[in-house]
């Protein structure tokens with residue numbers, strides 16, 4: 001029988017390859033940079049996004065994260081013209097998982113932010129975008145994918161905090177908002193309560 005330590009090693013080396021998650025569809029974004037030397041990746045930031053807001057499954061989020069979005073395609077896009085952002089992961093309404101940036105690299109999802117006494121959360125966090133409308137509810141399939149992904153991240157990185165963009169950029173951002181079921185994620189992951197924002 002394989003010792004537990006060795007099982008863990010085998011699982012994480014199988015699940016991850018240079019920061020890329022095996023069960024995600026990879027679509028490389030140019031919007032990333034190196035993490036500062038010695039970064040301790042201990043935070044997962046959960047977001048919501050849809051382009052335009054409330055419209056799903058049209059490929060626009062994938063286009064935005066790869067700088068391929070046609071700014072003329074919708075009036076809403078005028079307001080975000082030229083925006084260069086990315087997230088490590090994106091989970092569609094049907095639970096499909098995409099990855100744009102290796103977790104070993106710094107993705108551009110949190111912006112000006114501060115959490116657990118540290119600023120610039122992009123430096124040492126992993127960003128996960130859920131396809132959805134800020135404040136709206138999310139699909140069961142999305143929670144399933146999110147739980148599996150978080151479990152795999154917890155296995156590979158020293159995560160100690162899971163929070164929303166609204167918690168790391170309080171007053172500036174509201175996603176994913178009140179429609180996100182924090183107790184469901186907490187119970188699914190069986191993580192200690194102190195991993196999560198106090199309000200959950």
Ligand SMILES: [Zn+2]
Pocket residue numbers: 046047048109165173175
């Ligand atoms: Zn966000």
